[in-house]
Amino acid sequence: MDEMGRNLLEINNITKFYGKKKGINNFSLNIGGGEVTCIVGPNGSGKSTSIKIISGVMKSNNGQCMLNKMNTADIETKKHIGYLEESPFLYEDLTVYQFINFVFSVKCLDNNEIECERLIKKFELWEYRNTLIKKLSMGMRKRVSIIVAIMNYPPLIILDEPTNGLDTKSVISLKEEILYAKKHNCIIIVSSHILDFLKQIGTNFVFLKNGEIVKKINYCDNLDLDAIYKNLYINEKAI
Amino acid sequence: MGHIFTYNKLIKYSFNIINDFIYGLNILLICIFIIIIHAKLYNNMRGKEIRFLKSLGFNTKELLFVLFSKQYKIFILFVFFYSFFHQWETTDFDVIHIMKIFIGQILAFCILFFICIIYNTIRNTYVIFLKDLCIFISIIFIIKNSFVFSIERSFNGLDKKDLIINILSKLGSINEIQHVVNIIFKFSILQIIVISILLFVFYITFYKNTFEVEIKSRFKLKLPNIQLSKKFFTKYKRSPFKSFILRDFIIMSKKKSFLSIQILFIMIFVFIAINFKKIPINLTMGFMICFVFLNSLLSQELFKADSKFKGIYLYLPIQYNTFILAKILCMSVLSSIIPLLLLFVQMLLGKINITSFFAIFITIILITLILSFYFCSIIIAFYPKINKTDLPLLISIILLFVLPGISLIFIYFGLKRGKSKWMKWEEIY
Helix, strand or coil, X not given: CCCCCCCEEEEEEEEEEEXXXXXXXXXXXXXXXCCEEEEECCCCCCHHXXXXXXXXXXXXXXXXXXXXXXXXXXXXXXXXXXXXXXXXXXXXXXXXXXXXXXXXXXXXCCCHHHHHHHXXXXXXXXXXXXXXXXXXXXXXXXXXXXXXXXXXXXXXXXXXXCCCCCCHHHHHHHHHHHHHHHHCXXXXXXXXXXXXXXXXXXXXXXXXXXXXXXXXXXXXXXXXXXXXXXXXXXXXXXX | CHHHHHHHHHHHHHHHHHHHHHHHHHXXXXXXXXXXXXXXXXXXXXXXXXXXXXHXXXXXXXXXXXXXXXXXXXXXXXXXXHHHHHHHHCCCCCHHHHHHHHHHHHHXXXXXXXXXXHHHHHXXXXXXXXXXXXXXXXXXHHHHCCHHHHHHHHHHCCCHHHHHHHHHHHHHCHHHHHHHXXXXXXXXXXXHXXXXXXXXXXXXXXXXXXXXXHHHHHHCCXXXXXXCCHXXXXXXXCCHHHHHHHHHHHHHHCCHHHHHHHHHXXXXXXXXXXXXXXXXHHXXXXXHHHHHHHHHHCHHHHHHHHHCCCCHHHHCCCCHHHHHHHHHHHHHHHXXXXXXXXHHHHHHCCCCCHHHHHHHHHHHHHHHHHHHHHHHHHHHHXXXXXXXXXXXXXXXXXXXXXCCCHHHHHHHXXXXXXXXXXXXXXXXX
């Protein structure tokens, strides 16, 4: 925690190699509680790699990532992290309710029943709560994964492509939840290709290219993400 | 008395043969289980579930337990086969004895599991085939040194004193070490060759994707797309004959039915080779003909991929003769390649003499060619409606045994009908 009692995520010089190729290079960032950091970049720019390392699922070759002075790769820290993978894993033979309860109990979270019910209702899965996950549509499965990631508003919430497969209503619910988590002093990291969505939720934006941070900006009213994106990734290619 | 002596000797001799046979089976069984557990662990450890559980904060021990619990099907199979062979080996059928065997098997399985876990955690993402093979053979040697068996036998023995003495002698006794060394050097070339072939087949079956990625990355080879597409035929327009054969090879090598027949016959070959000093020519001939015949029966598979695509005649820059010859050649090679390899191994091991080798070699090639012509001509007569060839193939097989001469007439009419149909299609398009 910082001096003001906010959560603090410190990412120091993270580097990851895939064979001889660098996945990400010297990725450094400090994010405080109540901030929504959006990671932007084209395919293969290192978004998912950086997110996996920050969430502690993947090990980096260099550098470390500390959440409130605890390494995110440590097992104890995982309880304070909510992570949504790009293509998330779900136990197909459990019902929605069983699966969410399973994650609750693994993370030793309180208020299981109430919180679980609230989130299931929020994401309109209440009538499917006793349905097996394998019988759900792609969008519903995504909603289940989002619930698992944001439940109990952990200090660090990481969402990798959260809007993929979601309908408009669910996107609105997701936005509301992100903003609610923001108020609860959570650190939120989101990666997405939909710039409009990011603009509505983001407080700061990190642009990645070939595994390196090429631009960092904070939110302002006249922010034009499309123009920045074009400048960084499209115009340069045309030249 | 003389009779009793001969009878006892005979029983002892046959008991020894059965024991050796079961011992060999056990080694094979353990090898197979190691590979299966290893392959399953390899997939599980890199699966999404483990990543998900890691993100929830599962520690290494918990993850290991999850991985272990996922092996229960393999464990049941292992226990079943292992118990079966051991019951055969021993004459006791009391419950305590069975329980002891069971505990021994749990221990043996745990050891196999942890060998695989250790191997999986220390390996790189893509390890070349030779490295794997060397490690597997080393594991076989370890098993051969009765590491696993000693635990089980120790549990079978009632006296704890025996168990301690046994372990101590394994650790310290020079005689025992000499004995172990002797076993390693007595590991026959035949066993090594046979196990290597088996491992290779299993490796290809379980690591097909890894193997392909490995080949692509190391040798910069681009394997052709096995699906029929315009791109494929445009790319290989210049040599449709080669492209067809290559594609058919890839298709067949991925068919489980084809692979399982190869594995089955290789295993039969292993048992024949282990139990015969000199294999009779009739046995070898019969074995090889059965092998070739079963392989040829899978000929339908070669035509299936093409038949699914109705516009094939339009996209094919290939003439009827080239098409059918490519199929026949491909089928001949696929049907006979492994039987001929096994025959060659038999010859190298001195199980058959060179004259028999050449006689069988020529016979196999002739039979393969006849069968390939025969089955291909029947299929092409109905082509592209492959589903309709089931009954004609069945009848033709019966006729082949009853009236072998009729096959020539079938070949003639089949090829002729196939050609006329091909011409009609060309006219339509």
